[in-house]
Amino acid sequence: MAIEQTDTTVTISLDSDPSTSVTVLLHGANVLSWKVGGVEKLWLSEKAILDSSKAVRGGIPLVFPVFGKATEGPTAALPQHGFARLSPWEFLGKTESSPLTVQFGLGPESVPAALASAWPYDFTLVYTIALSETSLKTSMSVENTSTTAWDFQVLFHTYFRIPDVSTVAVTGLADTVVKDKVSKSEYTAAAADVTIAAEVDRVYENVAAPVTITSAGKPFFALERTNVDDVVVWNPWTKASTNMGDFAPAEGYQTMICVEAGSVSKWNALQPGSIWEASQTMTAL
Ligand code: TA6
Numbered sequence: 295m296a297i298e299q300t301d302t303t304v305t306i307s308l309d310s311d312p313s314t315s316v317t318v319l320l321h322g323a324n325v326l327s328w329k330v331g332g333v334e335k336l337w338l339s340e341k342a343i344l345d346s347s348k349a350v351r352g353g354i355p356l357v358f359p360v361f362g363k364a365t366e367g368p369t370a371a372l373p374q375h376g377f378a379r380l381s382p383w384e385f386l387g388k389t390e391s392s393p394l395t396v397q398f399g400l401g402p403e404s405v406p407a408a409l410a411s412a413w414p415y416d417f418t419l420v421y422t423i424a425l426s427e428t429s430l431k432t433s434m435s436v437e438n439t440s441t442t443a444w445d446f447q448v449l450f451h452t453y454f455r456i457p458d459v460s461t462v463a464v465t466g467l468a469d470t471v472v473k474d475k476v477s478k479s480e481y482t483a484a485a486a487d488v489t490i491a492a493e494v495d496r497v498y499e500n501v502a503a504p505v506t507i508t509s510a511g512k513p514f515f516a517l518e519r520t521n522v523d524d525v526v527v528w529n530p531w532t533k534a535s536t537n538m539g540d541f542a543p544a545e546g547y548q549t550m551i552c553v554e555a556g557s558v559s560k561w562n563a564l565q566p567g568s569i570w571e572a573s574q575t576m577t578a579l
Contacts, residue, residue: 297388297396302344304385306394306425316425321346322379323398323421325354328430330578335430335515337453337550341542346382351540352453352550354432355379356421359413359446361526361558368444371412375451378419381405386420393426401439416440422573433573438564445563449526449556450574454507454515459548461510463487464527466503473497473559490551493531499559501525506579507553513579519555521572526554 296312298305303326307315313332318325321344328335338352349355358378360369369376382404386397400419402410417440422433432450456462468485475495483498487508500523507515519525528551530538535547555574564570 299385302346304396304398306388306396306423308394308425308427311427314425314427316423316430318396318398318423319344319350319353320383320385320398322350322381323356323383323400324350324379325423325430325432326350327353328425328576330428333578335455335576335578337455337546339541339546341540343540348540349375349379351538354453355451356434357447357449357451357554357556357558358419358434358436359417359444359448361447361449361556368415369413372409375449376447377405377409377413379451380409383421389422390424393424393429393431395422395424397422415442415444417444428579429575429577431573431575433571436562436564436570438566438568441566443563443565445561446570447556447558447561448522448572449524449554449558450522451526451552451554452574452576453550453552454576456507456514456549456551457509459490459529459551462514462551463489463508463511464505464525464551464553465508466505467498467501467525467527468503470501471499471559473499488527490529490531493534494527494529496527497559498525498527499523505553507551515553516575516577516579517553517555518575518577519573521570522555522557522574524556524559526552526556526558528552528554
């Protein structure tokens with residue numbers, strides 16, 4: 295197994311197939327690339343800002359301690375999606391050879407001061423990335439190292455690369471409670487698979503079934519989840535994508551879909567000294 299480091303990135307690749315690899319930007323511990331046999335599986339904006347000045351538009355941004363923008367409570371002073379994706383993470387090294395596994399860590403001392411003071415709690419995050427022939431598993435361990443309890447939300451904000459948004463569907467979301475940010479409504483998800491023909495921005499709550507992303511009717515990605523019961527589906531479509539200065543190319547919405555495993559429909563309470571863990575496993579089919 296190969297582990298290559300630069301000042302800003304860590305790239306791991308399989309001995310059995312060096313063209314199967316993952317590249318992680320230390321800023322935000324943001325996965326920028328996941329290749330299977332040399333084929334890129336994630337979408338990254340051509341205008342993604344990678345100089346640590348902003349969250350990365352694409353790959354797998356990490357959301358902690360809040361999903362979205364809170365208007366009240368302890369996270370209300372934080373920017374949208376919290377500070378994990380805005381902070382420099384430490385590369386902790388390799389922990390396993392098979393699957394090839396590496397870890398990254400974040401504590402309050404590394405969070406930019408303005409953000410750390412906006413959420414003054416002690417914590418330790420350990421982010422684990424395991425790469426195998428056709429799968430990528432990302433795991434998050436959240437430890438409360440404070441003397442007081444605090445609440446958090448966490449989400450893997452995965453931008454999947456797809457051939458054509460007009461033929462993509464997400465299965466496994468039927469009969470769940472949906473909070474729809476576009477229609478500003480709440481409803482029960484229909485039985486049909488979720489397709490994209492306009493802007494979609496929905497939280498599907500407590501999704502028990504396995505989730506699959508299909509392309510042209512064929513399974514394209516499988517998404518297995520442990521302890522991240524909610525699934526966010528987002529595609530900015532035309533208007534919202536042109537409103538994002540770091541979203542490129544303009545037609546990029548046609549080759550991406552965010553299907554995001556998270557625990558965001560409620561607050562997770564964590565007692566002092568406790569550890570909360572969750573993971574997603576993405577498989578290219
Ligand atoms: O996960 C969906 C979402 O919450 C959308 O509402 C949209 O805001 C997207 O995240 C991107 O957010 P960002 O802060 O990265 O521009």
